[in-house]
Amino acid sequence: MKIYEKAPAKINLLLDVLRKREDGFHEVEMIMTMVDLADRLEMQELPRDTIIISSQAGYIPLDEKNLAFQAARLIKDRYDVRKGVYIHLDKKIPVAAGLAGGSSDAAAALRGLNRLWELNIPEEELCTLGAELGSDVPFCVTGGTAIATGRGERLEPIESPPQCWVVLAKPPINVSTADVYGKFRVAGIGQHPSAADMVSAIQRGSFADVCGGLGNVLESVTLDLYPEVRQLKESMIRLGADGVLMSGSGPTVFGLVSKEGKLPRIYNGLRGFCKEVYVVRMLT
Structure with a gap:
């Protein structure tokens, strides 16, 4: 079997x-x-x-x-x-x-x-x-x-977020989670992201508020260590993704996209300098 x-x-x-x-x-x-x-x-x-x-x-x-x-x-x-x-x-x-x-x-x-x-x-x-x-x-x-x-x-x-497209892009580098946490300092966080606000946005089915509530305190460390990740995030924002964030300790950056018509521009724009780009759906 x-x-x-x-x-x-x-x-x-x-x-x-x-x-x-x-x-x-x-x-x-x-x-x-x-x-x-x-x-x-x-x-x-x-x-x-x-x-x-x-x-x-x-x-x-x-x-x-x-x-x-x-x-x-x-x-x-x-x-x-x-x-x-x-x-x-x-x-x-x-x-x-x-x-x-x-x-x-x-x-x-x-x-x-x-x-x-x-x-x-x-x-x-x-x-x-x-x-x-x-x-x-x-x-x-x-x-x-x-x-x-x-x-x-x-x-x-908790409930699933509103259904949307997700663009994932990984630059040609590997990031050590241990290294990122090793350089991270809790005292250096300016403002903590709000889990309560994100849960509320999900419960209300508000895609805009989900995008507005995205947050990852490890971003500051990884973006400083790896300029490629910062460039990738800035490019995804410029290309029109609705909400953009680094996942985990990186280096993958994801963009949430509500309208399918935006996807070709984002995908093609990212593929210009990043081979590993994926367009997928949120699993609900």
């Missing part, structure tokens, strides 16, 4: 950092949602007790450095599964892009192996497992739209 799972990318409509915690992580408040750019995982049981991962992408690790591999090993160890699995990862989400591609792969592996091995693990327990692999994994397990607090693992589902 083969099991298939979709692993969508996420974007941060809002990312606020409240303080540095004693455990070394940062206390955050985020509003995350998913877009229709996705990796796909195919999982098949193996007769011998091993984990094998393959992919068409030549630039990702296929060993214990891979989060899907780590997810498979975690679920095998925790539930004493003495079977093996072959996972093929069809990679579409850019890596080190602030889109949680690796976290979504791990979440898809947890969901898929739960079905493949008929473990009947409740979703809440899968989220707890996912938190051991990374802060974004619990959200990727559940999907939808949610407020994330703590280090990102505490989730409160």
